[in-house]
Amino acid sequence: MNSSLAPSQATTEGCFHCGQDIPAGSSFVTVIDEKPRSMCCPGCQAVAQTIVESGLDNFYKHRETASYTPDLSLKSVSDAQLSELALYDQESVQRDFVVTKEDGIKEATLVIEGITCAACIWLLEHHLKKQSGVEKVSVNLTNHRARISWDSKSQVLSLLLAEIYRIGYQAHPYHPDKEEQLLEQERKRATRRLGVAGIGMMQVMMIAVALYGGAIQGIEGKHVTFMRWASMVIATPVILYAARPFFVAALRDLRTRHLSMDVPVSIAIGGAYLASIWATVTDSGEVYFDSVTMFTFFLLIGRYLEMQARHRTGRAGNAMLNLLPASAIKIVDGEETMVPAKELSIGDQVLIKPGHTVPADGKIVAGSSSIDESALTGEYLPIRKELGENVIGGTINVENPITLEVTQVGAETQLSSIVRLLERAQEDKPKVAQLADRFASYFVSAVLLTAATVGFSWWLISPEDAFWITLSVLVVTCPCALSLATPTALTAATGTLRQNGILITRGHVLESLARATHIVFDKTGTLTEGNLTLQETRSLAEHKTDEHLQIAAALEKHSEHPIAQAFHTVVSDYKVENLQATLGQGLEGLIDGIKYRIGKPEYSHGVCDNGSFLPELPAQSGQWLLLCSEAGPQAWFRLNDQIRPEAADTIKHLQSLGIRCEMLTGDSSSAVGEVAAILNIDHVVSGVSPEQKLAHIQQLQQNGAQVIMVGDGINDIPVLAGAQTSIAMGSATDLAKTNADGVLISADLLRLVDAIKLSRKTRSVIRQNLGWAAGYNFLALPLAALGFVAPYMAALGMSLSSLVVVGNALRLSKLSKTNRVK
Amino acid sequence: MDIIFLLIPIAIILVSFAIWAFFYSVNSGQFEDLESPAHSILFEDDDHLIPDDLKDKAKDKNSDEHKPE
Numbered sequence: 035m036n037s038s039l040a041p042s043q044a045t046t047e048g049c050f051h052c053g054q055d056i057p058a059g060s061s062f063v064t065v066i067d068e069k070p071r072s073m074c075c076p077g078c079q080a081v082a083q084t085i086v087e088s089g090l091d092n093f094y095k096h097r098e099t100a101s102y103t104p105d106l107s108l109k110s111v112s113d114a115q116l117s118e119l120a121l122y123d124q125e126s127v128q129r130d131f132v133v134t135k136e137d138g139i140k141e142a143t144l145v146i147e148g149i150t151c152a153a154c155i156w157l158l159e160h161h162l163k164k165q166s167g168v169e170k171v172s173v174n175l176t177n178h179r180a181r182i183s184w185d186s187k188s189q190v191l192s193l194l195l196a197e198i199y200r201i202g203y204q205a206h207p208y209h210p211d212k213e214e215q216l217l218e219q220e221r222k223r224a225t226r227r228l229g230v231a232g233i234g235m236m237q238v239m240m241i242a243v244a245l246y247g248g249a250i251q252g253i254e255g256k257h258v259t260f261m262r263w264a265s266m267v268i269a270t271p272v273i274l275y276a277a278r279p280f281f282v283a284a285l286r287d288l289r290t291r292h293l294s295m296d297v298p299v300s301i302a303i304g305g306a307y308l309a310s311i312w313a314t315v316t317d318s319g320e321v322y323f324d325s326v327t328m329f330t331f332f333l334l335i336g337r338y339l340e341m342q343a344r345h346r347t348g349r350a351g352n353a354m355l356n357l358l359p360a361s362a363i364k365i366v367d368g369e370e371t372m373v374p375a376k377e378l379s380i381g382d383q384v385l386i387k388p389g390h391t392v393p394a395d396g397k398i399v400a401g402s403s404s405i406d407e408s409a410l411t412g413e414y415l416p417i418r419k420e421l422g423e424n425v426i427g428g429t430i431n432v433e434n435p436i437t438l439e440v441t442q443v444g445a446e447t448q449l450s451s452i453v454r455l456l457e458r459a460q461e462d463k464p465k466v467a468q469l470a471d472r473f474a475s476y477f478v479s480a481v482l483l484t485a486a487t488v489g490f491s492w493w494l495i496s497p498e499d500a501f502w503i504t505l506s507v508l509v510v511t512c513p514c515a516l517s518l519a520t521p522t523a524l525t526a527a528t529g530t531l532r533q534n535g536i537l538i539t540r541g542h543v544l545e546s547l548a549r550a551t552h553i554v555f556d557k558t559g560t561l562t563e564g565n566l567t568l569q570e571t572r573s574l575a576e577h578k579t580d581e582h583l584q585i586a587a588a589l590e591k592h593s594e595h596p597i598a599q600a601f602h603t604v605v606s607d608y609k610v611e612n613l614q615a616t617l618g619q620g621l622e623g624l625i626d627g628i629k630y631r632i633g634k635p636e637y638s639h640g641v642c643d644n645g646s647f648l649p650e651l652p653a654q655s656g657q658w659l660l661l662c663s664e665a666g667p668q669a670w671f672r673l674n675d676q677i678r679p680e681a682a683d684t685i686k687h688l689q690s691l692g693i694r695c696e697m698l699t700g701d702s703s704s705a706v707g708e709v710a711a712i713l714n715i716d717h718v719v720s721g722v723s724p725e726q727k728l729a730h731i732q733q734l735q736q737n738g739a740q741v742i743m744v745g746d747g748i749n750d751i752p753v754l755a756g757a758q759t760s761i762a763m764g765s766a767t768d769l770a771k772t773n774a775d776g777v778l779i780s781a782d783l784l785r786l787v788d789a790i791k792l793s794r795k796t797r798s799v800i801r802q803n804l805g806w807a808a809g810y811n812f813l814a815l816p817l818a819a820l821g822f823v824a825p826y827m828a829a830l831g832m833s834l835s836s837l838v839v840v841g842n843a844l845r846l847s848k849l850s851k852t853n854r855v856k
Numbered sequence: 857m858d859i860i861f862l863l864i865p866i867a868i869i870l871v872s873f874a875i876w877a878f879f880y881s882v883n884s885g886q887f888e889d890l891e892s893p894a895h896s897i898l899f900e901d902d903d904h905l906i907p908d909d910l911k912d913k914a915k916d917k918n919s920d921e922h923k924p925e
Binding site: 092096151152153155156173174175176177221222225226229230233234237241254257260261264267268271 | 857860861864865867868871874875878879882883887888889890891892894895896898899
């Protein structure tokens with residue numbers, strides 16, 4: 035969250051509600067806080083009006099920034115949308131996300147889109163609370179979930195959903211799958227453990243201060259005994275409840291004959307705890323309850339942070355359900371009925387209006403249109419589909435209404451099969467062995483052997499000292515520093531990267547980034563921006579570039595086609611009449627009595643009636659559109675998917691780090707070669723399917739390469755899952771983000787270079803830490819074994835060596851961003 | 857110092873109460889959103905509670921506060 039942005043800045047620059055530019059000549063005004071505020075569109079005006087009328091204009095004071103962009107098309111609730119929402123009133127649909135309580139009170143869990151800051155939460159909660167029949171509303175800012183309780187006798191859910199739409203947000207039912215419920219349980223359990231360890235640690239520490247003070251000043255024996263018993267009582271739940279995950283993991287590792295870091299941690303915690311109990315009961319020796327609880331608490335903090343990072347992207351766990359629409363228009367005997375999408379079966383006829391999502395795989399039986407498959411393939415241009423062709427569920431119909439005969443539903447759909455491919459790829463994923471774990475297995479065996487030898491020797495020499503000397507050997511070699519060496523470094527580096535726009539979601543990422551030899555990029559949406567932009571206007575008549583651009587913009591204004599959207603930034607004063615669209619060809623309209631066409635050259639030229647020649651297509655590559663009037667050809671417009679400005683720099687930096695850059699793309703057009711040449715990419719594979727992409731990566735990995743894959747579309751997911759490290763772009767589909775090891779939130783490719791540099795630094799810090807911890811242990815071990823180290827000295831040395839390790843790890847919290855674009 | 861024989865058991869009872877309260881708050885989902893409560897305390901929607909004769913002053917202060925940020 036960027037709280038440094040000044041509030042209410044939008045008064046002079048742009049729409050007061052959403053912050054977007056106000057088109058010249060428009061006058062949408064809402065009176066807010068006794069001042070007229072200008073709005074960019076009737077949508078924002080309607081929302082602002084609703085907010086003011088419900089007395090919630092404080093929303094504009096509370097929010098931090100005006101750059102808040104809800105989906106403009108959904109701000110006013112049409113009858114069609116209401117009838118779609120009414121589906122959610124059906125008992126069978128509500129089963130998944132609504133709980134009925136006593137007295138007809140129902141509670142629904144929703145996911146709300148469009149929440150950007152705490153003021154949104156305030157607005158939603160207050161607006162919903164004002165609706166009749168609503169009992170309780172709470173909206174969660176972290177995971178954007180809302181819980182609403184309402185009286186089902188006096189209120190229906192669909193009206194509440196419509197109210198959410200009216201103030202500019204979108205609500206979807208939230209039905210957690212099994213996995214998400216498990217994650218939630220895990221999160222709660224971890225929080226409880228952390229709390230128990232923290233509270234217990236503070237109490238034991240308090241008593242420990244008294245005991246240490248007593249040791250210096252002198253203290254009565256009965257007080258010492260009592261305080262030892264008290265700290266034992268408090269430490270017991272910490273060990274038995276909070277430290278349980280370490281013991282469980284250690285047991286599991288021992289059973290699989292594999293020594294991990296959990297083993298020495300468990301030995302240290304369990305050993306010191308048991309020894310302290312022995313000391314308390316027999317009233318002899320030293321107690322270590324304070325060290326044990328502190329150690330447990332610190333290790334749990336590390337685990338907790340790691341778990342949070344892992345869960346953060348898990349939020350979109352049922353992203354697949356979100357992609358498929360909740361409702362469909364089914365045609366039965368010529369009648370249109372709205373049904374829940376999951377009730378469709380094979381053979382049903384479904385009507386899909388422009389702008390709607392296709393509910394299931396099917397074959398077109400009436401009409402033809404273009405389909406936006408970008409969610410699946412990452413391609414931004416819609417694909418033309420004719421009668422009889424197959425359409426994939428989850429894609430979006432762009433132009434004309436079509437009727438579909440459903441051929442596949444549920445688990446059989448193509449979308450589900452991509453998810454299955456993903457699961458298979460994850461199983462085959464090469465494991466990255468963790469440095470600390472490999473180190474731990476040698477270390478643990480060494481410590482256990484030494485302790486056993488020392489204990490046995492002293493038992494022969496003087497049996498009464500054997501126990502305490504063996505214990506101080508174990509305490510001195512306590513792997514505190516050793517087990518903190520890796521997690522502290524990883525936590526510091528992960529935090530630094532997150533501040534710089536890279537979210538790491540799996541523990542192994544930093545290590546595998548440091549070892550990467552190859553980096554593979556997807557093209558569309560990764561190396562390029564992923565949408566068409568207007569690059570150039572070339573007028574065929576003199577000095578009329580602006581005029582032609584405005585005419586084109588006026589024609590394209592009302593179309594949502596990606597090509598048309600490239601023109602939406604241009605403000606135009608022209609009024610168009612009789613606008614007609616020809617599928618896959620272009621648009622035609624009347625401006626000031628002259629007929630214009632814009633689109634494919636051949637189509638466009640058809641409007642010219644004087645037999646003028648079709649101008650030659652300019653040589654430069656890109657998508658060329660021709661604007662023609664009845665008088666003849668007027669102007670060329672060049673559209674292209676722009677390469678990200680920092681892409682070339684990124685590739686250069688990566689190559690200088692000794693990493694080989696490759697590009698894998700499903701695109702087979704000439705644009706591929708052009709992009710590769712501009713960016714100077716080492717190796718390009720074009721025109722490949724998701725399966726082939728995965729095969730290519732696996733081939734590389736079999737030859738010993740360490741691969742980082744960077745991608746964004748759903749078709750990239752299998753290959754993201756198959757690579758040792760996968761990074762998804764911030765704009766990627768939720769499904770891709772959930773399955774990637776890291777997410778590039780800032781969408782700035784240069785941050786990848788930072789990440790690799792920092793990961794290499796992290797690796798060296800981890801090595802230094804391990805070296806220091808091991809060195810300290812090897813030095814202290816002989817002294818302890820010979821009986822020179824009193825247990826309190828051992829505890830002091832342990833704390834000091836841990837502090838050194840933590841301090842060294844903190845060096846990773848600074849990142850030198852030298853590689854910014856100049 | 858024999859008072860510790862009473863005080864420490866009381867402390868342990870208080871701690872178990874604190875842990876019970878903590879468990880209750882975790883289980884009822886109070887730790888799921890750690891961001892919005894920090895903001896919502898700053899939202900001034902208590903206009904109706906300010907007496908009318910002080911309202912003008914409060915308003916001036918509000919608008920002043922918002923300008924320099």
